[in-house]
Amino acid sequence: MSERLLLATLLAERAHRHQTRQSDGCPYLIHPLRVAQLVAEHLPADWPEGEDVVIAAVLHDTLEDTTLSAEQITAQLGPRVTALVEEVTNPSLGKVDKKRWQVEHATTLSRGACLIKMADKLDNLRDHLQTPIWGLRRTQGYLLHAREVVDRMPHSSPALRAALDQIWAEGVIRAADGEGPALDPHLTLEEWYADLQPAG
Numbered sequence: 001m002s003e004r005l006l007l008a009t010l011l012a013e014r015a016h017r018h019q020t021r022q023s024d025g026c027p028y029l030i031h032p033l034r035v036a037q038l039v040a041e042h043l044p045a046d047w048p049e050g051e052d053v054v055i056a057a058v059l060h061d062t063l064e065d066t067t068l069s070a071e072q073i074t075a076q077l078g079p080r081v082t083a084l085v086e087e088v089t090n091p092s093l094g095k096v097d098k099k100r101w102q103v104e105h106a107t108t109l110s111r112g113a114c115l116i117k118m119a120d121k122l123d124n125l126r127d128h129l130q131t132p133i134w135g136l137r138r139t140q141g142y143l144l145h146a147r148e149v150v151d152r153m154p155h156s157s158p159a160l161r162a163a164l165d166q167i168w169a170e171g172v173i174r175a176a177d178g179e180g181p182a183l184d185p186h187l188t189l190e191e192w193y194a195d196l197q198p199a200g
Contacts, residue, residue: 141192
């Protein structure tokens with residue numbers, strides 16, 4: 001592990017120290033480390049910026065979910081890492097507006113940001129299949145939305161895409177309120193967005 005990657009891991013550990021995953025209650029840091037591992041495993045050999053992409057994967061949720069600032073990341077790891085983290089950070093919007101923004105924003109992502117996003121989606125979808133935290137329909141909508149985001153990305157990792165496609169085609173959700181396929185062919189994104197709107 002390089003000194004910069006070690007520093008990024010320490011920054012992420014401090015930033016996420018008191019956070020846990022909703023799915024299984026494990027320390028939140030495990031998620032960005034798994035995402036970074038996926039990114040490292042699927043980096044093209046000719047990417048000179050490869051280390052920055054792995055480092056940004058370690059920090060990909062810090063700007064959105066912690067008090068770590070872009071200025072702090074830049075000061076310790078440089079502007080390229082900060083730019084990548086900012087690319088994959090969601091804005092402060094309502095639940096449905098944020099989901100719509102993610103779909104639209106996907107078309108603008110750089111190849112490094114696409115790789116981070118694909119790895120992030122894969123790790124999250126695996127979590128949702130293994131330990132669903134919502135009911136069946138909401139989880140199916142989440143997986144449908146993830147596919148729409150990935151479909152719109154201008155760059156792709158064939159291996160990560162294949163792993164995601166396998167989940168969408170063969171995954172089974174075992175939720176508290178029922179069991180069903182990863183994708184419901186009758187559920188549309190607009191219907192799912194309507195489900196997410198607060199009652200009243």
